Amino acid sequence: xxxxxxxxxxGAKRIKIYELQKLSGLSRSTITRLYYEQTNTxxxxxxxxxxxxxNCTLDDLFEIT
Numbered sequence: 001x002x003x004x005x006x007x008x009x010x011g012a013k014r015i016k017i018y019e020l021q022k023l024s025g026l027s028r029s030t031i032t033r034l035y036y037e038q039t040n041t042x043x044x045x046x047x048x049x050x051x052x053x054x055n056c057t058l059d060d061l062f063e064i065t
Contacts, residue, residue, distance in 0.1 A: 001065050004042075006034050009054055009061065024053035 010020060017035060021028050026049055033039040034050075051057060 003063050003065050004034060004037060005061060005063060006031075006050070007036075009056060010035070013054065015054070020050075020053060024049040026050070 010016075015023075017028060017031050020026070020031055024031070026046060030046060034042065034046075047058060047061070050061065054061075
């Protein structure tokens with residue numbers, strides 16, 4: 001199972017959803033679904049924007065359990 005760690009990264013960096021929305025240019029609903037792990041698919045464009053906005057890598061963003 002692949003689990004995203006977006007909420008943990010955002011918590012560690014003290015970034016709110018609305019702040020990430022402004023930094024990444026992604027919609028609030030996209031970020032919210034990822035934050036609460038309510039989605040099964042993520043586009044490569046979304047991943048790139050998240051990594052750039054959070055200054056992290058895909059390895060930081062996901063883990064296999």
